[in-house]
Amino acid sequence: MLKQFLNLKISQKLSPQQIQLMKLIQLPTQAFEQRLLEEMNENPALESGKEEDNYEKDEFDTEQYDDYDDSEADRVEAEDINIDEYLNSDDTPDYKTQANNYSDDDETKETPFAATISFHQDLINQLNTFILNDEERDIAEFLVGSIDDMGYIRRSVSDLVDDMAFTQGIYTTEKQVEAILHIIHELEPTGVGARDLQECLLLQLKHKTPTESVDLATAIIEQQFDSFVRKHYDKLIQKFNISNEQLRNAIHEIERLNPKPGGSFSGNNKITENVVPDFTIRIVDGELELTLNGRNAPSLHVSKDYQEMMQTYKESKDKSHSQKDAVQFIKQKLDSAKWFIDAIKQRQDTLYVTMNAIMHYQKDYLLDGDETRLKPMILKDIADMVGLDISTVSRVANSKYVETPYGTKLIKEFFSEAMKNDQGEEVSTIEIKRILQNTIEEEDKKNPLPDDLLAEILKEKGYPIARRTIAKYREQLEIPVARMRKKL
Known part of the structure; x- marks a missing residue:
């Protein structure tokens, strides 16, 4: 039996703008720059650089348009839009947070990369030194393409x-x-x-000059x-x-072999990743100084x-239907541009205050670089220090790097759980x-320590750990x- 009833409840939902802001906060510097380019391509009302003319410094008043909807039913009439609010807007946001901003005459520094051929193409090129008929060459190229x-x-061969x-x-x-594989093994x-690994090691041993140690290693x-x-x-x-x-001596010969021969290829076509620090921490006169990239x-x-x-529309006496549609589109793009500028400012503030709190929390370590500190x-x-949600702090920490006097670190590496030593003091699990x-x-190394003996040693040092x-x-x-750490 079907019944109808009313149910009142209060729930909180993130607005699309809040969701977009969270995504912006999560992005590291390089991804953020890519997102910025995408937004500028999608929104022609958003431009980079400083405005040449000096406009009156009044903020956009967008609160009166909170109920604006692009749908036909609730569409705002073009005459109701306060155009002056947009014409006298603050075009250049005031970025006052500390940042090592580049000057206008700075050149964009990009790291040059050498053009290289791929690992597989190098193997194909080596095949040209062998005399093969068409069928053999097709098989050889297929086998090269099957190499990871x-x-x-x-x-398997089958x-x-x-x-x-x-x-x-x-x-x-x-x-x-199998015959063509023997040719591949000469590359x-x-x-x-x-x-498999056994065959890989044997191939390398067979290319070595025969000695007593090499022969014994091969037999092993x-x-x-x-x-x-x-x-x-x-x-x-x-x-x-x-x-x-x-x-x-035989084991020494084996340890000198390469278990991943493809990984040693200098021209391997893997993406070269440059870590761009999102923050920089320096020590100035014995104090820590934080700057945002x-x-x-x-x-x-x-x-x-x-x-x-917008000014042209305002001064126009005869406003056609197409002009009204155009001003609706312009308003939408202006609203979007203003929100994106504000979101960038909020992202910048969030990144800075969060990293600043982390820096002061780990001040002892950042001053001398001793990881045990x-x-x-x-x-x-x-999150409690800066008054933000835990998820926001997580977004800042998980994907961003900070340049310190002791190297570039992933921020999440500063986080660790606590354990108590024998004196009841909390120490980091990193320590x-x-x-x-x-x-x-x-x-x-002839008698490596098993886990139970390691536990006893740490207990003697003041760390009672199971x-x-x-x-x-x-x-x-x-x-x-322990058994795998054993050496003769």
């Missing part, structure tokens, strides 16, 4: 044969593909085209690869009837042409990880287990 960025062909038949119309046999860098990889990977050195010594010194504070104003169009800090600590890393670096926590921190530091 690390230099491996991670597919799959390659089937794929060539279905997608390229190349009908061949596994035996012929540089050595080891390229291998189907060929016959006892699993024992080598698991570092069962006693088993290897017994299997090959060798001394510790002989095994050590000036590229985050562009000079924008409303187009003078659009203002003149990083204080435990969570998003809520900064504990650093001590753990130093302890592992100083251990006897073994499972040690394991978690070790994994976060990408440090293998």
Whole structure:
């Protein structure tokens, strides 16, 4: 049975402008510049640079248009628009927040990049040194195209044969593909085209000048690869009837090999990323000084042409229907331009006050660069200091960098949880990880410390931590287990 009833409730929803502002705050400097260009391309009423003429400094009065709707039903008549409010607007916003703004005569500095060929194209070029018929060349080029960025062909020969038949119309046999693979394995860098790590290492060893150590290393990889990977050195010594010194020399030869031959290619066609610091922190007379990258504070104003169009409409006696439509469009673009200028100013203020709070919270660390002096800090600590929402602080911290006297840092690296030492004092987990890393670096590599002994050592140093926590921190530091750290 269907029933109708009324239900009153109060709910908060973000306006489209608020959502756009949050997206602007989240953008790092380079992405923000791209977003700025997109907005200027979409809105002809928004222009960069300072206005040449000096207009009366009055703000746009847009509150009277809050109920404006582009729909036909609620459309505002053109005669009701106060054109003078737009003509006498503040075209250049007042950016007073500290920023290392560039002067007008500064040139845009761009890092030049060398033009290079791709990894796969380099391999294709090397094939030109081999004498191949058309069919063999087609197969060879297909195999090169199947090599990933690390230099491996991670597919079986049978799959390659089937794929060539279905997608390229190349009908061949596994035996012929194997023969072409041998040619691929002659290309540089050595080891390229291998189907797994074992084959990659063997290809590199076979290109070395034969010595006792190289021959032993080859035998180990060929016959006892699993024992080598698991570092069962006693088993290897017994299997090959060798001394510790002989095994050590063979392992040294293996460690000199490249497990990712494709990654070593200098012309690899990966996107080169330049980190542009969003903030800069300097030490001036023993005090910290924060500046916001000036590229985050562009000079924008409303187009003078659009203002003149509004003036022309105002002075026109006969206002046609098309002119009324035009002034509605102009008003919409002017509103959008004014909001975007205000949003940039608000973004700039938000970035600065948030980073300023982080800087003062971590003042001890930023003055001397000792990571053990990083204080435990969570998003809520900064949000409470600046009166912003936690999500806003998160948007500032997650994707932005700050240049410090000790290098360029990702801001979120300043945040860490707190743990108590044996004296009841709160210390940062970053400090504990650093001590753990130093302890592992100083251990006897012939008898590396297991996690339970590491826990005992940190406890003696005043950090009572469980073994499972040690394991978690070790994994976060990408440090293998004790057995895998063992060396002869």
